[in-house]
Amino acid sequence: MNVKEILNNLETKHPGEKEYLQAVHEVLESIENIYNENPQYASAKIIERLVEPDRVFTFRISWVDDNGEVQVNLGHRIQFNNAIGPYKGGIRLHPSVNLSILKFLGFEQIFKNALTTLPMGGAKGGSDFNPKGKSDAEIMRFCQAFMLELWRVIGPNTDVPAGDIGTGGREIGFMYGMYKKLQQENTGVFTGKGLNWGGSLIRPEATGFGGTYFTKEMLDTQNDNFKGKTVTLSGFGNVTWGVALKVTELGGKVVTISGPDGYVYDEKGLDADKIDYLLALRASNNDIVSPYVQEFPEAKFYPGEKPWSVKCDIAMPCATQNELNGEDAQKLVDNGVKYVSEVSNMGCTPDAIEVFHKNKILFAPGKAVNAGGVAVSGLEMSQNAMKLNWPMEEVDSKLHQIMTSIHTACIKYGTEPDGYVNYVKGANIAGFIKVADAMMDQGVV
Numbered sequence: 001m002n003v004k005e006i007l008n009n010l011e012t013k014h015p016g017e018k019e020y021l022q023a024v025h026e027v028l029e030s031i032e033n034i035y036n037e038n039p040q041y042a043s044a045k046i047i048e049r050l051v052e053p054d055r056v057f058t059f060r061i062s063w064v065d066d067n068g069e070v071q072v073n074l075g076h077r078i079q080f081n082n083a084i085g086p087y088k089g090g091i092r093l094h095p096s097v098n099l100s101i102l103k104f105l106g107f108e109q110i111f112k113n114a115l116t117t118l119p120m121g122g123a124k125g126g127s128d129f130n131p132k133g134k135s136d137a138e139i140m141r142f143c144q145a146f147m148l149e150l151w152r153v154i155g156p157n158t159d160v161p162a163g164d165i166g167t168g169g170r171e172i173g174f175m176y177g178m179y180k181k182l183q184q185e186n187t188g189v190f191t192g193k194g195l196n197w198g199g200s201l202i203r204p205e206a207t208g209f210g211g212t213y214f215t216k217e218m219l220d221t222q223n224d225n226f227k228g229k230t231v232t233l234s235g236f237g238n239v240t241w242g243v244a245l246k247v248t249e250l251g252g253k254v255v256t257i258s259g260p261d262g263y264v265y266d267e268k269g270l271d272a273d274k275i276d277y278l279l280a281l282r283a284s285n286n287d288i289v290s291p292y293v294q295e296f297p298e299a300k301f302y303p304g305e306k307p308w309s310v311k312c313d314i315a316m317p318c319a320t321q322n323e324l325n326g327e328d329a330q331k332l333v334d335n336g337v338k339y340v341s342e343v344s345n346m347g348c349t350p351d352a353i354e355v356f357h358k359n360k361i362l363f364a365p366g367k368a369v370n371a372g373g374v375a376v377s378g379l380e381m382s383q384n385a386m387k388l389n390w391p392m393e394e395v396d397s398k399l400h401q402i403m404t405s406i407h408t409a410c411i412k413y414g415t416e417p418d419g420y421v422n423y424v425k426g427a428n429i430a431g432f433i434k435v436a437d438a439m440m441d442q443g444v445v
């Protein structure tokens with residue numbers, strides 16, 4: 001079958017799984033030529049085997065809330081591909097979670113993990129549980145109930161979960177505590193652990209720092225840098241925080257953050273105090289950004305809007321999938337954006353990417369830009385295996401090296417004849433070749 005036939009087949013088999021089909025479509029489109037030039041991939045049915053997860057677990061989670069009422073949620077774990085290492089990928093806790101979203105995230109994770117140069121396969125998991133507004137005790141009871149099912153299928157050499165939207169240090173702690181109790185061993189089966197029980201320095205900052213290092217490499221290709229650049233960010237979660245810290249440190253001016261209630265525009269830019277305030281706001285279980293303008297009245301709040309109409313040099317979506325569409329992309333281009341660096345997973349819709357490519361704006365996809373998070377998770381696994389803790393400088397320097405090497409791989413496979421770098425193509429081809437060759441070496445399994 002050729003790539004188009006494989007895609008048509010998949011659409012028939014999985015109707016309605018739109019995020020998953022969107023992610024597969026983007027990858028297959030980029031690798032079509034490489035696939036056609038290497039007939040051994042077709043005869044081993046590499047794509048047909050890659051696009052379907054190795055296995056999917058779905059389970060019911062029952063727990064009791066603070067009012068004594070029984071609550072029921074659905075949990076999933078997608079073990080997508082382990083050709084280059086144990087399954088590895090985060091756990092998303094958000095009411096929007098469904099199989100299509102987790103399959104898209106697991107599929108993307110295969111290539112992202114391959115790009116890091118570390119031995120990790122692709123996986124993803126999660127639940128439609130909404131952590132917003134829940135007490136610590138409710139979060140603990142949910143996480144423990146989630147683990148009562150998940151523990152059977154994970155392990156330090158089989159499948160290593162981590163955080164994602166809605167799953168931070170607190171949730172990892174509760175899940176890991178229950179895993180240990182059931183498994184009766186203390187192994188590095190989760191990453192994103194607390195520092196005094198096996199976690200790695202820099203892990204909380206890694207996705208944002210890594211994304212900023214990658215963007216710095218993009219700027220370097222144009223003999224440019226962050227100094228004095230206006231940067232728009234979306235979200236105000238873990239990733240936005242790390243990006244805001246590093247961009248500010250490198251001399252850029254972050255002028256927007258956003259939440260489900262709208263976006264805040266701060267012409268003066270975020271500074272350390274404002275970033276600390278945001279962290280405190282977020283830690284208080286607050287999901288809205290509007291209180292920012294009461295604390296810092298020089299800023300302005302735009303209810304119900306996205307930050308992409310703000311004039312900037314660099315835009316970095318940091319919240320969730322499909323948060324920047326074609327119309328938003330056109331506004332950014334009209335306002336003179338030079339670089340778009342997607343830090344969220346599949347943050348831009350296909351028509352947005354088309355607008356950037358058509359206008360020769362340098363655009364880098366999430367699987368390359370945000371790979372720093374899982375890269376430091378890989379480093380956490382190495383430290384756990386060696387029973388060592390590396391100092392901050394060592395982890396940060398390894399993260400920096402990994403992001404530079406991902407950028408180099410994108411340049412190698414994504415440079416067009418006219419010199420323009422198509423980072424989507426570069427990242428997809430580099431990730432695909434590594435995984436496909438590993439699958440070829442290991443026979444039909």
Ligand code: NDP
Nearest residue numbers: 164165166207235236237238239287319320344345370373
């Ligand atoms: P957080 O939960 O810390 O923050 C997510 C932010 O996005 C919040 O502001 C949240 O608002 C908003 N958001 C989440 N879901 C939706 C939605 N469906 N619609 C609108 N807004 C939404 O998550 P992270 O910062 O960890 O993750 C952000 C992105 O980065 C995601 O795409 C994630 O997959 C990706 N990523 C994260 C990594 C990590 O290490 N954490 C690693 C690699 C990628 P609200 O809470 O109010 O919904």
